[in-house]
Amino acid sequence: MSPELERVIALQKLVSAAHDAERRLAEEPEREKALDGRLDAAGQLVATAKARLAENQSARRAVEKELAVHQGRLSKFREQAMAVKTNQEYHAVQKEIGFAQGEVKTLEDQILERMVEADELTALVKHTESELASEQKAIDADRRAMATELAGLKAALERIATERAEVVRALNPQTLAVFEFVSRRRNGIGVAEARDGICTVCHVRLRPQVFNTIRRNDQIIQCDSCQRILYFKPTAAPASADSVPQSAP
Numbered sequence: 001m002s003p004e005l006e007r008v009i010a011l012q013k014l015v016s017a018a019h020d021a022e023r024r025l026a027e028e029p030e031r032e033k034a035l036d037g038r039l040d041a042a043g044q045l046v047a048t049a050k051a052r053l054a055e056n057q058s059a060r061r062a063v064e065k066e067l068a069v070h071q072g073r074l075s076k077f078r079e080q081a082m083a084v085k086t087n088q089e090y091h092a093v094q095k096e097i098g099f100a101q102g103e104v105k106t107l108e109d110q111i112l113e114r115m116v117e118a119d120e121l122t123a124l125v126k127h128t129e130s131e132l133a134s135e136q137k138a139i140d141a142d143r144r145a146m147a148t149e150l151a152g153l154k155a156a157l158e159r160i161a162t163e164r165a166e167v168v169r170a171l172n173p174q175t176l177a178v179f180e181f182v183s184r185r186r187n188g189i190g191v192a193e194a195r196d197g198i199c200t201v202c203h204v205r206l207r208p209q210v211f212n213t214i215r216r217n218d219q220i221i222q223c224d225s226c227q228r229i230l231y232f233k234p235t236a237a238p239a240s241a242d243s244v245p246q247s248a249p
Ligand SMILES: [Zn+2]
Pocket: 192, 199, 200, 201, 202, 203, 204, 223, 224, 225, 226, 227, 228
């Protein structure tokens, strides 16, 4: 392959790698927001559980106050029962005692229910708190991983910029002009592989003599349709991960 073609392929790889790194860097605020969202959601579950427990406790205090009133009435009626003079009075006070006892029983049952509920809610608060703690831990780990990744991306961008400057310096200015002109108009992809007689990016069939010339890899030839600089991969090996991207529109 001609060194000039090798250089322009190398330049395309660097441009694409820089583009990928920049896109990943640009996602940082969204990723931060997603992590904040996860933490907020876990915190919200704790707050909800605590609010339900507080509500349970205040409801229980209200029932206890009401119970005290009915217990007061019950002892008052019991004192009255000691002092009744007539049968009629006795029956009347017994009726009040029965009624007050019913009320006391109902309220005591309600308090018991609230206590059972309070146990469940206390367990729920503990559970959501431990979930929050492990979520916090996982998020901290994600943030650290993200910081490492971002530092790596920034370092990669610096390295790419240096390598790119070297390649650009070595490149024929005319080839560079063609590459820049095309890649500006073609979504950052100025170089394409020609395979089986077609341009693998725009999928247009090349004239047979053009394809034959491309197969020699000894000059800069542009696709008639998309104007990308074409090259040929002599080995039929499957495209490796570090090959020039072929899928961009
Ligand atoms: Zn093309």
